Amino acid sequence: xxxxxxxxxxxxxxxxxxxxxxxxxxxxxxxxxxxxxxxxxxxxxxxxxxxxxxxxxxxxxxxxxxxxxxxxxxxxxxxxxxxxxxxxxxxxxxxxxxxxxxxxxxxxxxxxxxxxxxxxxxxxxxxxxxxxxxxxxxxxxxxxxxxxxxxxxxxxxxxxxxxxxxxxxxxxxxxxxxxxxxxxxxxxxxxxxxxxxxxxxxxxxxxxxxxxxxxxxxxxxxxxxxxxxxxxxxxxxxxxxxxxxxxxxxxxxxxxxxxxxxxxxxxxxxxxxxxxxxxxxxxxxxxxxxxxxxxxxxxxxxxxxxxxxxxxxxxxxxxxxxxxxxxxxxxxxxxxxxxxxxxxxxxxxxxxxxxxxx
Numbered sequence: 001x002x003x004x005x006x007x008x009x010x011x012x013x014x015x016x017x018x019x020x021x022x023x024x025x026x027x028x029x030x031x032x033x034x035x036x037x038x039x040x041x042x043x044x045x046x047x048x049x050x051x052x053x054x055x056x057x058x059x060x061x062x063x064x065x066x067x068x069x070x071x072x073x074x075x076x077x078x079x080x081x082x083x084x085x086x087x088x089x090x091x092x093x094x095x096x097x098x099x100x101x102x103x104x105x106x107x108x109x110x111x112x113x114x115x116x117x118x119x120x121x122x123x124x125x126x127x128x129x130x131x132x133x134x135x136x137x138x139x140x141x142x143x144x145x146x147x148x149x150x151x152x153x154x155x156x157x158x159x160x161x162x163x164x165x166x167x168x169x170x171x172x173x174x175x176x177x178x179x180x181x182x183x184x185x186x187x188x189x190x191x192x193x194x195x196x197x198x199x200x201x202x203x204x205x206x207x208x209x210x211x212x213x214x215x216x217x218x219x220x221x222x223x224x225x226x227x228x229x230x231x232x233x234x235x236x237x238x239x240x241x242x243x244x245x246x247x248x249x250x251x252x253x254x255x256x257x258x259x260x261x262x263x264x265x266x267x268x269x270x271x272x273x274x275x276x277x278x279x280x281x282x283x284x285x286x287x288x289x290x291x292x293x294x295x296x297x298x299x300x301x302x303x304x305x306x307x308x309x310x311x312x313x314x315x316x317x318x319x320x321x322x323x324x325x326x327x328x329x330x331x332x333x334x335x336x337x338x339x340x341x342x343x344x345x346x347x348x349x350x351x352x353x354x355x356x357x358x
Contacts, residue, residue, distance in 0.1 A: 013108035014205025017171025029066035034097035044341035102163035128186025173267030178214030280317035299348035
């Protein structure tokens with residue numbers, strides 16, 4: 001349908017809440033450049049992406065993007081899985097990183113039709129030039145300007161750099177972000193927080209932005225909100241609680257969020273209510289802790305009728321997280337998927353998926 005940028009979009013489109021119905025979910029099959037050129041890491045990450053895709057396919061169709069040179073590997077892994085007939089379509093596109101939430105587009109609803117008719121290209125720059133720069137910088141543009149998306153979805157080009165994992169909406173006009181992941185010279189040099197906020201309002205169709213403190217450079221994303229704080233409905237926020245041995249800066253921003261969030265209101269003027277879920281102790285996980293490791297249960301994915309939730313291998317923490325998340329989503333089936341390599345690469349289940357609303 002063409003390029004909708006740089007026109008004002010907030011009157012036409014908006015980013016819907018993740019809990020609404022999905023057409024399908026996107027995942028991406030990683031290659032060596034997306035796993036620090038480590039063959040063993042790549043193999044483990046591929047298996048975890050396949051496992052996540054299989055779990056999602058229990059609830060809705062999955063489109064798995066795979067590089068043409070490696071698509072046969074993805075097909076073989078699915079065919080040899082416990083569910084070889086899973087509703088997973090492999091689409092051959094040049095892609096190296098598995099983090100499709102960040103390198104892919106963010107889909108928007110039309111205010112008139114209530115259906116997905118546009119998507120934002122946030123000019124992915126490898127999290128502020130932290131990773132090997134391959135073909136993925138143009139991934140969002142390439143899929144939005146080719147079939148099947150090009151015939152039904154307008155591409156909105158953002159006037160800033162960001163990633164899908166940096167953006168959390170309630171679907172009722174409120175966006176939640178961390179400052180360090182967007183107001184950062186490695187992405188948006190020269191842009192003030194006020195300028196960034198106005199552009200986010202424009203492209204995502206939101207009325208109010210809630211700013212949380214993040215931590216710069218402790219992990220690759222500069223503290224994406226989708227592994228930190230998520231909306232549950234429009235008034236509750238589930239916040240990831242770090243273990244006692246976490247970095248002092250993480251405890252500082254947790255305390256700040258616990259103090260700040262209950263004083264905030266959403267776009268409709270309702271006060272935010274906070275629920276916490278404890279992270280596992282990384283030292284107790286298989287392989288132990290490494291710098292930049294992300295082990296957040298808040299990085300779950302909502303799917304049609306379900307929740308795909310991480311399991312890290314610390315049984316008591318996994319069970320407690322399941323109880324908390326099931327309590328937050330009593331009408332949904334929660335499926336836990338074990339991940340260990342993805343956290344070591346800096347992300348989780350939500351980071352490795354991108355939902356496409358109906």
